[in-house]
Amino acid sequence: MNESIEFKSKYTVDDNGYYGQFGGAYIPEMLHHNIEELQQKYLKIIYSEKFQTEFKQLLKDYVGRPTPLYFAKRLSEKYGTQIYLKREDLCHTGAHKINNTVGQILLAKALGKTRIIAETGAGQHGVATATVCALMNLPCVVYMGEVDIERQAPNVKRMKLLGAEVRPAKSGSRTLKDATNEAMRDWIANPEDTHYIIGSVVGPHPFPDMVARFQSVISEEIKIQLKDKTGKENPDYVVACVGGGSNAAGAFYHFLNNPLVKLVGVEAAGLGIDSGHSAATTVLGKLGVLHSSKTLFMQTKDGQVVEPHSISAGLDYPGIGPMHAHLFDTQRAIFYSATDDEALAAVKELSMLEGIIPALETAHALAALHKIGAKKEEVVVLNLSGRGDKDLDTYIKAMQL
Ligand SMILES: *Cc1c(COP(=O)(O)O)cnc(C)c1O
Secondary structure, eight states, rough: HHHHHHHOTTEEEEOEEEEEEEOOOOGGGGHHHHHHHHHHHHHHTSSHHHHHHHHHHHHIIIOOOOOOOOHHHHHHHHHHHHHEEEEEGGGGGGGGGHHHHHHHHHHHHHHHHOEEEEEEEHHHHHHHHHHHHHHHHHEEEEEEEEEHHHHTHHHHHHHHHOEEEEEEEEESSSSHHHHHHHHHHHHHHHHTTEEEESSSSEEEEEEEHHHHHTTTTTHHHHHHHHHHSSOOOOOEEEEOSSSHHHHHOOOOOGTTTOOTTTEEEEEEEEEEEEEEEBBBBHHHEEEEEEEEEEEOOOOTTTBBOOOOSSSSSOOSSSOOHHHHHHHTTSEEEEEEEEHHHHHHHHHHHHHHSSOBBBBBHHHHHHHHTTTTTTTTTOEEEEOOBBSSGGGGGHHHHHOOO
């Protein structure tokens, strides 16, 4: 594992917490102590033998790793290339998010924290956090916009069943960014005993790097599994959807230094890039500070966050993490976007061709398959970030099932 701690790339974080011009920790004075503690200790803790033993054990026995790498024969025939699906949809709780929350709860314990907070939009990260808090018997408060609490009622019930307290954010647009503000406020008020589990590769340094490292197990497994199946460990393409960017970061991670592996991120175009109802940050975003890091996000002329839109709650985020902003800026990764309608069509296609109902977020990655131009003999690994159970109501309405 010391190989991983040493893993360096011009696309991973530098010693100052930046990815090129992106990243950093733009935090209120009151959080300096917490963030500095994290910055100084996170690598030492997560690469300690004790941590690694427990983390690997839980990923195996609790999360269900390694997740399969599945050769999708009918999908491959349809697109005239060799497509493998990395089955993060088979993780406990139905998506990759649990990889990160398991890592962060172990980190919180190692830091001696006794209380966990999180913010959530769709509730998926809230559920993954409430799950590991139940596992570790730690009290959990999840901030969620009042509007989202209404829109995502089943996930609110799940969190409650798991023992978490869901606190409504009642200010502003009463959605994710307001929940984030509330969580920050809580952390400022409770810096001693509380750890804030951020759910994607966003937020102040070291969160983007830490979350990427926890999710990097995805590409670690892909290498081994692909070698086993095809004789070579590097695919020609890795494709993943990008909300904040954690599943993509995990799928890209161990391929960052190999320019022969093309990295493809897919954002949500909502009703269309120029519709005013979109979340296509690489196209529409500008440089600024969002969620305590310097990155690209959709903003008005005077820098106010523009409310994003996507049919998929997990991609309904106004920015992308600093690592992806850098991958975009340097053109190490190529970014596409898919509309709500294209994503829905991709859900239907994968369900009918492979018997796998994907999450709406994941469907955006699938919707880009015809855009990447992979040749017949080339290998495409698509990160199937989550399963579609949570989206069934949306599918029922949109497809008149
Ligand atoms: C939350 C979520 C995403 C988006 O988050 P990232 O941090 O960009 O990975 C993607 N897919 C699923 C299934 C999700 O739940």
